[in-house]
Amino acid sequence: MPGPKPLIAGNWKMNGRLADAAKLAGAVAASVRALGPDGADVLVCPPFPHLGAVGQALSGSRVHLGAQDCHAEAGGAFTGDVAAEMLKDAGCSFVLVGHSERRALHAETDGVVQAKARAALRAGLTAIVCVGETLSERDGGRTLAVVAGQLAGSLPDDANAGNLVVAYEPVWAIGTGRTPTTAQVAEVHGAIRAGLSGRFKDGAKLRILYGGSVNALNAAELLAVADVDGALVGGASLRADTFETIIKAAPRR
Numbered sequence: 001m002p003g004p005k006p007l008i009a010g011n012w013k014m015n016g017r018l019a020d021a022a023k024l025a026g027a028v029a030a031s032v033r034a035l036g037p038d039g040a041d042v043l044v045c046p047p048f049p050h051l052g053a054v055g056q057a058l059s060g061s062r063v064h065l066g067a068q069d070c071h072a073e074a075g076g077a078f079t080g081d082v083a084a085e086m087l088k089d090a091g092c093s094f095v096l097v098g099h100s101e102r103r104a105l106h107a108e109t110d111g112v113v114q115a116k117a118r119a120a121l122r123a124g125l126t127a128i129v130c131v132g133e134t135l136s137e138r139d140g141g142r143t144l145a146v147v148a149g150q151l152a153g154s155l156p157d158d159a160n161a162g163n164l165v166v167a168y169e170p171v172w173a174i175g176t177g178r179t180p181t182t183a184q185v186a187e188v189h190g191a192i193r194a195g196l197s198g199r200f201k202d203g204a205k206l207r208i209l210y211g212g213s214v215n216a217l218n219a220a221e222l223l224a225v226a227d228v229d230g231a232l233v234g235g236a237s238l239r240a241d242t243f244e245t246i247i248k249a250a251p252r253r
């Protein structure tokens, strides 16, 4: 059975100025337009203040707009936070939640991540929930248990393949240039698939992205692994040419 259509998502993190974001978005839109209607779904997640300009640069293209985080509540006294509903109004259709940088630097627990994912669904967004083990957890042989625990605690129960994506991102592979072997990726993605199939009616169709040092050279190999339904790309998504190579590397289905 062919898997779900791949999704190639760019996580721009806290990079660039407004003009850079608009230019990059325009270049991504142009390359996706040139690729035609087939091929992978494409998403870019700029910083909050750049959503409007990036949305404009993407208009008329099939590139989706997403944000990098949201708050669990729809509104209130939460200085500096952004509600999922506001992201929807800003033209987003996706939001990342539980990225390891949020978990580590903002002390986000599985419970917090689950509340944010629920908020995304409430607002009509697709939540991309990120999970992944640290190097010491991998070295200690705890990868599958850690990831299973994060999924159990972070995924909303009423989700489905239309509003939930899981991203497996080993913490030690993010921004380091190190990637797991294809066998290691296959092992974790297979375990995630089994867990999703046990928990969600359409778990076989839920997209599972791989993230962590995906680049133009390793993308084809990683995207060909069983149960890898796309990639979450950080550094390599900041250049339109590299990102285009990664998009083209996704299997057509």
Ligand code: PGA
Pocket: 011, 169, 173, 174, 175, 176, 177, 211, 212, 213, 214, 232, 233, 234, 235, 236
């Ligand atoms: P990277 O980041 O591709 O730069 O390793 C991936 C991510 O953090 O989503």
